[in-house]
Amino acid sequence: MPQIHTTHPDQLSPRILYEDSHILVCAKPHGLAVQNRRAGSPDMESLLKTYLVRQGQEPYLAVVHRLDQPVSGLLVFGKTKKSAASLNAQLTGGSFGKHYRALADGCPPAPSGTLQDYLVKDGRSNTSRVCSPDTPGAKKAVLEYRTISGEAPFFPDAEDRQTELEIHLLTGRHHQIRVQMAHVGCPLAGDTKYNPAALSHSPGSWQVLRLCAFRLEFLHPVTGKKMRFCLEKDV
Numbered sequence: 001m002p003q004i005h006t007t008h009p010d011q012l013s014p015r016i017l018y019e020d021s022h023i024l025v026c027a028k029p030h031g032l033a034v035q036n037r038r039a040g041s042p043d044m045e046s047l048l049k050t051y052l053v054r055q056g057q058e059p060y061l062a063v064v065h066r067l068d069q070p071v072s073g074l075l076v077f078g079k080t081k082k083s084a085a086s087l088n089a090q091l092t093g094g095s096f097g098k099h100y101r102a103l104a105d106g107c108p109p110a111p112s113g114t115l116q117d118y119l120v121k122d123g124r125s126n127t128s129r130v131c132s133p134d135t136p137g138a139k140k141a142v143l144e145y146r147t148i149s150g151e152a153p154f155f156p157d158a159e160d161r162q163t164e165l166e167i168h169l170l171t172g173r174h175h176q177i178r179v180q181m182a183h184v185g186c187p188l189a190g191d192t193k194y195n196p197a198a199l200s201h202s203p204g205s206w207q208v209l210r211l212c213a214f215r216l217e218f219l220h221p222v223t224g225k226k227m228r229f230c231l232e233k234d235v
Helices: 044-054 081-093 176-183
Strands: 015-019 023-028 072-078 097-105 112-122 127-131 139-147 162-169 211-219 226-230
Touching: 015 226, 023 044, 023 226, 044 072, 072 081, 081 211, 097 176, 112 176, 127 176, 139 176, 162 176
Parallel strands: 072 211
Antiparallel strands: 015 023, 023 072, 097 162, 097 211, 112 127, 112 139, 139 162, 211 226
């Protein structure tokens, strides 16, 4: 029988929303890496494997998709190779639904729309930028967005000058949401790479990037049932 989990005592105790013998769905907090190559540094994968061992389960866990370390939100892991292969096929085939809530400094040019750009990554600075289509290494980036109004706020401490957005990723490029929103004059709150307001804070001060993968949709890799998970507030 699947297990439904709804609470977690602290950041280092993983918040698991759903679990059965094939998949595990959890919510990652801001600042925690999905995987970490540095020994001794906590990450989502190792915390979940520790949880599985404590439950007397095989500590096999396949990473299907990732979130940047500063980003919070929903993740699904495969608990078997077959399940992981099915989820990966959905991800690459475009049937994997990834929706985000973001808090932007400023307001986009229209209440809703599609942003289509070409991005190129700079590995030395770990940043990306909008470029021309013929730039070496350029990749097409597409997302849909809409402004949120008249709904319960996902970020209750938002200021008047800020705009809450729902974003649907149609491609998965490096820092895509952060770069494209900054390019149209709406950098995300707390983004120390692409938001001048966040960069102006004193060095070493903690900034929370207001970006959360709040909704996740996919087909169960064994039953074929449509799975939908949603967060009502930031993690």
